[in-house]
Amino acid sequence: MAAAGDLLLTAAPGGATPGRGMEVISDEVRELFASCDVVFANLECTMPGKQTVPLEPRVISTETQMRSLCQSGIDVLTLGNNHTFDAMHEGFARTRDLLTEMNIRWCGAGDDITEAFQPAIVECKGITLAFLGTVDGSSGMHRFASQSESGVAPNDTETVCEVIKALRGEVDFIIISPHWGKERFRVPSPGQIEQAHAFVDAGAAMVLGHHPHVLQGMEIYRGAPIAYSLGNFIPGNVYWDDGDILTWNRFERTGCISIMELSREGIRMVRQIPVMDDGNSIRIETSGWGDHCLKQVNQLLTRGVTERRYRSEAFRVLKLMPILSHLRWSELRKMRFRHFQKGLQSFLTR
Numbered sequence: 001m002a003a004a005g006d007l008l009l010t011a012a013p014g015g016a017t018p019g020r021g022m023e024v025i026s027d028e029v030r031e032l033f034a035s036c037d038v039v040f041a042n043l044e045c046t047m048p049g050k051q052t053v054p055l056e057p058r059v060i061s062t063e064t065q066m067r068s069l070c071q072s073g074i075d076v077l078t079l080g081n082n083h084t085f086d087a088m089h090e091g092f093a094r095t096r097d098l099l100t101e102m103n104i105r106w107c108g109a110g111d112d113i114t115e116a117f118q119p120a121i122v123e124c125k126g127i128t129l130a131f132l133g134t135v136d137g138s139s140g141m142h143r144f145a146s147q148s149e150s151g152v153a154p155n156d157t158e159t160v161c162e163v164i165k166a167l168r169g170e171v172d173f174i175i176i177s178p179h180w181g182k183e184r185f186r187v188p189s190p191g192q193i194e195q196a197h198a199f200v201d202a203g204a205a206m207v208l209g210h211h212p213h214v215l216q217g218m219e220i221y222r223g224a225p226i227a228y229s230l231g232n233f234i235p236g237n238v239y240w241d242d243g244d245i246l247t248w249n250r251f252e253r254t255g256c257i258s259i260m261e262l263s264r265e266g267i268r269m270v271r272q273i274p275v276m277d278d279g280n281s282i283r284i285e286t287s288g289w290g291d292h293c294l295k296q297v298n299q300l301l302t303r304g305v306t307e308r309r310y311r312s313e314a315f316r317v318l319k320l321m322p323i324l325s326h327l328r329w330s331e332l333r334k335m336r337f338r339h340f341q342k343g344l345q346s347f348l349t350r
Helices: 027-034 065-073 090-099 157-167 190-202 290-303 307-325 335-349
Strands: 004-010 039-043 076-078 106-107 118-122 129-135 172-177 206-208 218-221 224-227 230-236 252-263 266-277 280-283
Touching: 004 206, 027 157, 039 157, 039 172, 065 090, 065 157, 076 129, 076 157, 106 118, 106 129, 106 290, 118 266, 118 335, 129 157, 129 190, 129 224, 157 172, 172 190, 190 218, 206 290, 218 266, 218 290, 252 290, 266 290
Parallel strands: 004 039, 004 230, 039 076, 076 106, 129 172, 172 206, 206 224
Antiparallel strands: 004 252, 118 129, 218 224, 252 266, 266 280
């Protein structure tokens, strides 16, 4: 089994041509996916609809980009993320229907809460896998499923553990994919670690997280691999209505494919393979940079994530990084005095 990170198949609003799709995957990555029996990822975008949510940024794709998934080698996608309903129910329904047409299984969202918690079931070589996607409220998600309305499955510990326990006698492996954490943080919070351990204690075989858009560490807890964030896999540009564009730096364009070998006796092997978006294609990263990134985040996790260390990471991401990003000459030359005033005020009030 292979697990990849976030697929941001984005397109510029009103653009004449679609953005990048799965055609940007390199031959070596395609061969890696083809060598696996099951490939899983997080589809962090939606088809367009007549209405959109007021909150920006929105991550809206095109049918051309979505149809490129058909030739990607991906078998299962979680729709459990904070952008699945960016184009309201219509966008979700179009996405769901197109994935079903392409025979790609999905989980994490639905017409009601029962369907949102319905696992995607895969049977392969006598082994049955159940995939569950959930979304934490801190991600900015605005539409959680209810008894009567569509939405995503909430990442409530007690509820998720109940679903896991109900599935234990029906399948061989239960995979939980939570959308959680803080964007660009290299470590999960102590609360996330506690929650992931609760999922495993309830019977989950692995936890595959996403939302931070950067790599976070992996640990093995009671034989279960827990990847707190697999990072970006296809980091498409993110667009605002006023013309602003979010692009990604080198660390944010470095993701991970986790490879797991499963048998009826359990998980035999876990391997992390770094991948990089070099601007032209998504390729396996072999320069040493990707291994360095994985080593760094794994070491941060191994050291232990205390509340103090988590606050230090928050300071780095929320205060230092915005300042350092504007120290490049290309950015400094654009700045005016009012920008310095605004930046100083933001620094002092956070």
